[in-house]
Every structure is written in structure tokens, then in C-alpha cells.
Amino acid sequence: MAKTELSRKTKTEIEDSSSLKGTLASVFLLGFFLVITWIGVYLLFVSRF
Amino acid sequence: MFNPAANLKVDRRDGKLAMAHFYVAFTALAIGGLAGLLQTLVRSGKFELPAGIGYYQILTVHGVVLGLVLTTFFIMGFQLAATSKTSGTFTKKQRITGWVGFWLMTAGTVLAATMILLNEATVLYTFYAPLQAHALYYIGLTLVIVGSWVDGAAIIMKYAEWRRKNPGQPSPLLTFMSLVNTMMWIVATIGVASTVLFQLLPWSLGIVETVNIGVSRTLFWYFGHPLVYFWLLPAYMAWYVVIPKVIGGKIFSDSLARMSFILFLLFSIPVGFHHQLMEPGIDPAWKFLQVILTFLVVIPSLMTAFSLFATFESFGRAKGATGLFGWLKKLPWGDARFVVPFIGMVTFIPAGAGGIVNASHQMNQVVHNTIWVTGHFHLTVATSVVLTFFGVSYWLIPHLTGRKLTKAMNKLGIIQAVIWSIGMTFMSGAMHAAGLLGAPRRSSYSEYGGAAQAAEWIPYQVAQAIGGSILFLGIILMLYIFINLAFFAPKGEQEFPVGEAADEAEKAPMVFENWKLWLGITFVLILFAYTIPFIDLIQNAPPGAKGYKLW
Ligand code: HEM
Ligand SMILES: [Cu+2]
Numbered sequence: 001m002a003k004t005e006l007s008r009k010t011k012t013e014i015e016d017s018s019s020l021k022g023t024l025a026s027v028f029l030l031g032f033f034l035v036i037t038w039i040g041v042y043l044l045f046v047s048r049f
Numbered sequence: 050m051f052n053p054a055a056n057l058k059v060d061r062r063d064g065k066l067a068m069a070h071f072y073v074a075f076t077a078l079a080i081g082g083l084a085g086l087l088q089t090l091v092r093s094g095k096f097e098l099p100a101g102i103g104y105y106q107i108l109t110v111h112g113v114v115l116g117l118v119l120t121t122f123f124i125m126g127f128q129l130a131a132t133s134k135t136s137g138t139f140t141k142k143q144r145i146t147g148w149v150g151f152w153l154m155t156a157g158t159v160l161a162a163t164m165i166l167l168n169e170a171t172v173l174y175t176f177y178a179p180l181q182a183h184a185l186y187y188i189g190l191t192l193v194i195v196g197s198w199v200d201g202a203a204i205i206m207k208y209a210e211w212r213r214k215n216p217g218q219p220s221p222l223l224t225f226m227s228l229v230n231t232m233m234w235i236v237a238t239i240g241v242a243s244t245v246l247f248q249l250l251p252w253s254l255g256i257v258e259t260v261n262i263g264v265s266r267t268l269f270w271y272f273g274h275p276l277v278y279f280w281l282l283p284a285y286m287a288w289y290v291v292i293p294k295v296i297g298g299k300i301f302s303d304s305l306a307r308m309s310f311i312l313f314l315l316f317s318i319p320v321g322f323h324h325q326l327m328e329p330g331i332d333p334a335w336k337f338l339q340v341i342l343t344f345l346v347v348i349p350s351l352m353t354a355f356s357l358f359a360t361f362e363s364f365g366r367a368k369g370a371t372g373l374f375g376w377l378k379k380l381p382w383g384d385a386r387f388v389v390p391f392i393g394m395v396t397f398i399p400a401g402a403g404g405i406v407n408a409s410h411q412m413n414q415v416v417h418n419t420i421w422v423t424g425h426f427h428l429t430v431a432t433s434v435v436l437t438f439f440g441v442s443y444w445l446i447p448h449l450t451g452r453k454l455t456k457a458m459n460k461l462g463i464i465q466a467v468i469w470s471i472g473m474t475f476m477s478g479a480m481h482a483a484g485l486l487g488a489p490r491r492s493s494y495s496e497y498g499g500a501a502q503a504a505e506w507i508p509y510q511v512a513q514a515i516g517g518s519i520l521f522l523g524i525i526l527m528l529y530i531f532i533n534l535a536f537f538a539p540k541g542e543q544e545f546p547v548g549e550a551a552d553e554a555e556k557a558p559m560v561f562e563n564w565k566l567w568l569g570i571t572f573v574l575i576l577f578a579y580t581i582p583f584i585d586l587i588q589n590a591p592p593g594a595k596g597y598k599l600w
Contacts, residue, residue: 017366022373023358030354030398037402038409044485045412 054137070126089517112174150200157192181596237275259593270321298364319578385462389440421484453541476516
């Protein structure tokens with residue numbers, strides 16, 4: 001029916017081929033890994049010294 | 050940018066010079082790998098060395114032959130080849146300089162190795178005083194360093210010639226990078242050369258009775274940290290410049306790559322105290338300053354990570370990849386020239402994380418002198434760097450010998466890297482874990498009088514031996530591939546991949562070639578970080594130490 005046709009939005013996925021969002025996500029993951037490792041050994045340090 | 054000096058193929062005569070370096074490097078891999086295997090077996094407690102050979106003699110062989118010989122020879126060979134490829138064939142004078150450097154380094158290596166094998170120099174590759182080696186060991190190492198300077202001179206001469214012929218132009222990227230690493234190496238080795246020539250050599254010859262330990266260790270570590278960046282930067286050359294071409298992509302940014310190399314030159318040297326955080330005789334304020342400088346090296350490291358991710362993502366998206374990580378699927382997973390260095394890059398993530406822990410001043414107490422540290426640098430140098438060097442060998446050796454990397458060898462190369470990764474996960478993982486439980490590095494097997502804490506370490510030492518055995522298999526495989534590529538692979542053309550920048554029109558700013566400026570800042574930083582601590586170490590020195598031969 002016309003009404004439902006109208007309300008259905010056509011989702012056009014336009015992905016910019018020059019997007020670097022994967023790079024952004026990767027460097028964030030890398031950063032989290034560095035922080036987690038550091039905090040892990042920091043807690044060990046605090047518990048020992 | 051059009052560069053008429055660049056060669057499609059490295060000139061055969063220059064190729065021979067580079068290959069000479071690689072023969073020594075891979076011989077070192079064979080000897081050092083065997084020593085490494087023996088170390089892990091001894092430390093497992095299930096095996097003893099025959100004929101009364103000492104653990105520390107084997108460990109000295111391993112450290113010197115892999116940490117100093119394999120690395121220096123491979124790096125010099127690679128940088129000479131990269132310079133000849135991108136800035137043009139060496140002149141006769143430049144090539145002879147290269148050969149003189151090679152033979153000096155080789156003579157020094159043979160001399161030092163002989164003294165180690167005669168058990169006259171069981172002082173490990175760091176040769177800390179008051180352990181005292183035979184004078185010929187120090188002379189041998191001096192020749193290695195002087196030889197590397199002469200080798201480096203060939204690169205500097207070629208660079209100067211290129212700049213003269215191309216006024217106002219930025220030098221070719223691989224030449225630029227080789228030059229930065231060569232200059233960093235020369236500035237750094239002045240430290241170790243000073244302690245050897247002015248302290249250790251006269252002392253081992255009996256000309257002076259005692260030696261100032263604090264000064265000697267500080268001079269060593271002034272050299273020791275840039276040493277690890279000297280290993281790393283050639284791997285970065287491959288990551289920044291070669292890998293984009295191998296996958297069929299572009300260098301993310303030429304200027305960013307140059308900038309990160311300059312930052313490494315500035316911040317790699319005035320940071321040696323992060324290896325001496327637990328040592329007396331140095332004011333904590335100066336240690337803290339060098340810790341801050343150390344953390345500045347995080348900047349170019351993360352720039353590199355960003356730039357590599359961006360190269361991969363741009364390439365994948367140009368190939369039609371979608372989604373957050375779809376580009377990963379587009380990478381050439383069947384090509385050893387890519388996969389092997391890629392494993393090296395991934396390994397650098399845990400390696401770098403561990404390094405940040407090591408350098409965190411007080412936190413260094415948790416890991417200092419434990420086998421965690423050994424686990425750390427088997428990720429950095431013995432995996433990230435070494436696997437990248439293997440990945441480079443797969444195209445560079447056949448390129449230089451006029452042969453081709455066959456499909457079979459390509460596959461074997463990937464298998465080699467997988468074996469290496471599995472072995473290293475066991476060995477380095479177990480080393481990290483045991484280190485956090487307090488297990489010391491540089492120690493033969495011991496139950497420490499039945500101590501409960503020491504008993505905890507033993508399962509990890511067995512895991513290290515399992516990892517070490519797998520790694521040794523990897524070494525045999527690598528030697529097989531090397532011999533194939535050097536002597537037996539079918540004749541043909543193998544490309545020397547040199548990437549182009551994404552934005553070819555972007556000309557790198559000429560300020561990057563201003564060596565008065567960069568070397569000037571380097572020296573200012575060094576003077577700032579070291580002058581007062583050295584005055585302290587000399588003025589407030591305890592009595593000097595006599596030499597000890599404890600083996
Ligand atoms: C078969 C592969 C390898 C094995 C099984 C192995 C094993 C070991 C072990 C067990 C130690 C430390 C022992 C201790 O502290 O008591 C060690 C130290 C060391 N390894 Fe390796 N390693 C291997 C490959 C490499 C490679 C490829 C490099 C360098 C490019 C390297 C460089 C070093 C250095 C510099 C030391 C320090 C020596 C010292 O503390 O004096 N290793 N290795
Ligand atoms: Cu360091």
C-alpha cells in the first residue's frame with residue numbers, strides 16, 4: 001500500500017572509498033591494548049611494592 | 050617523482066657487496082640459533098651441556114652472534130642495496146669503501162668469536178665490567194664497529210653525491226631512511242667505542258688497575274637503546290616503503306615517514322637511563338627526565354602504526370572493500386613478501402606494550418632483570434625485526450643473485466613464519482609469565498635450594514624449551530630457503546619493490562634534509578640529558594673495580 005511504501009526508507013549505503021574509519025578503529029584498539037597491559041602490570045606493582 | 054639515478058635492478062657489483070653481508074648474517078643465524086636451542090634445553094632442567102661447557106659461554110655466543118652480528122650485517126647489506134637501488138650504482142670509490150667496511154667487520158667478528166670459543170670472553174654480549182674479557186675480544190668488537198662506520202660512509206658518500214646532482218630535491222625515501230639510521234648508529238656507537246677504548250681495553254691489558262663501573266655502564270646504555278632502534282628502523286623501511294608496493298597500494302605519506310625517522314633520530318639516544326632505572330649513582334630526577342624522553346618515542350611509533358593501517362585500508366577500499374574491517378580480506382595473504390613482515394608488524398603490538406611497561410620508571414622494579422625482559426626482546430628484535438628481515442630476504446636475495454622466488458619457496462616462507470610465531474608464542478609467552486613471577490634472566494637451571502618460588506618457574510621453563518625447539522625448526526627452514534635463493538633457485542628477474550606515495554605531487558619539505566639542524570638538536574638533547582649525570586658519576590665515584598673472570 002502506498003502509505004507503507006512511503007514510510008519505508010530506502011537505505012542507500014554510500015561508503016566513501018577514501019574513508020579511514022577502519023584505521024581509526026584499529027588505532028583505538030591498539031591504544032586500549034597498551035593501556036590494559038600497562039594497568040595490569042601497574043596493579044601487580046601496587047600489590048607488591 | 051622522476052628520479053633518473055634510480056636503477057631498475059641493483060648493479061651486480063653492488064649486489065655482491067650486499068650478498069657478502071648476508072652470507073655472514075645467515076651463518077650467524079645458524080650458530081646463534083643452535084646456542085638458543087641449547088639454552089632453553091638447559092634451563093628446562095632436563096639436559097646438561099657436554100664436556101663441561103658453561104651456560105654463560107653459550108649465552109655469550111647467542112647474544113653476540115644474533116644480537117650484534119646477524120643484525121648489523123643484515124642491516125648494512127640491506128641499506129647498501131637500498132641506497133644503490135634508489136640513488137644509483139655506487140662509484141668505484143664508494144664500493145671499495147663498502148668492501149673495506151665489510152672486511153673490517155668480518156675480521157672483528159672472527160676475532161671476537163674466537164675469543165668466546167676459547168672461553169676467554171664469557172662476559173655476555175653486554176660485556177659489563179667488572180667482568181673482564183681478553184683484550185682481543187674488545188679489539189674484535191671495536192673492529193666490528195669501526196667497520197660499520199666505514200660501511201656507513203659508503204651510504205653517506207652516495208647520499209651526498211645524489212644531493213649534489215639533484216639540488217633542491219628531497220633524496221629518495223629509502224636512501225633518506227638508510228642515511229638517518231646510519232647517522233643514528235654513528236652518534237650512538239661513539240658511546241660504546243669510548244668505554245671500550247678508554248676504559249675496558251686499557252684495563253684488560255693491565256695498563257690501568259681499575260675501572261669506573263657507573264661510567265662504563267652509562268656509556269654502554271647511551272649506545273644500547275639506539276642499538277635497538279638501529280635494528281628496528283630497517284624493518285620500518287620495509288614496512289613504510291616496500292610493503293605498500295608488494296600489496297599494490299601506495300605509501301600513505303612520504304613526509305610522515307620522513308618525519309617519524311627524524312623523531313627516532315632525536316629521541317632514541319638521550320634515553321639510555323631507562324635501562325639503568327634500578328642502578329645507584331644516578332639522580333632519580335635525571336632518570337625521570339630520560340623516562341619522559343623515552344615516552345616521546347611512542348609518538349613516531351604510533352605514527353607508524355597509523356600510517357600502516359591507513360595504507361592497508363586505502364588499498365582494500367580501492368579494491369571495493371566495505372565495512373569497518375573489510376579491507377583486511379583484500380590483502381595478499383598468499384604472498385610471503387607481505388605475510389611474513391605483516392606477522393612482524395602484529396608482533397610489534399605486544400612488544401611495544403611490554404616496552405612501555407619496562408620504561409615506566411618505578412614499574413621497572415616488577416620486571417627488571419627477570420626473564421620477562423628476554424621475552425620482550427624476543428618479540429621486538431627476534432620476531433618483529435627478524436621476520437621482517439626474512440620477508441625482505443625472500444625478494445632481495447633472488448633480486449641480487451639473478452634468481453626467482455618460486456611458488457614452493459614462497460609457501461615455505463609463509464610456513465616458516467607460522468612456525469616461528471608458534472614457537473615464539475610458547476617461548477616468549479612463558480618468559481613473560483615466569484618473569485612476572487620473579488624468574489631471573491641470564492641464569493642456568495637451578496632449583497635455588499628447593500625454594501617454593503623457584504619451583505613455580507619450572508613449568509614455564511619447560512614451555513620455553515618446547516617453544517625453543519619449534520623455533521629451531523624455523524631456523525633450519527629459513528637456512529634452507531636462504532641457500533635455495535642464493536644458489537639453487539631458477540634464474541630470472543625478481544622485483545625490488547619500492548613504493549610510491551599516495552600523493553605524488555606532494556614534495557617532502559626540504560627541512561628534513563637539513564642535517565645541521567637535526568644533528569644539532571640531537572647533540573643538544575644528548576648534552577642536556579647526560580652532562581650533569583656524567584659529572585656526578587665521575588666526581589662522586591666509588592673506588593674503581595678490578596677485573597673478575599668468574600667463569
Ligand atoms: C631459535 C631461536 C631462539 C631461541 C631458542 C632463543 C633463546 C634464548 C634464550 C633462552 C635466551 C635467554 C637465556 C637467559 O637469559 O638465560 C636468549 C637470550 C637472547 N637472545 Fe635469543 N633465542 C632465539 C633467537 C634469537 C634471535 C633471532 C635473536 C636476535 C636477533 C636473539 C637475541 C637474543 C639476545 C640478544 C639475548 C640476550 C643474551 C643475554 O642476556 O646476554 N635470540 N635467547
Ligand atoms: Cu631501551
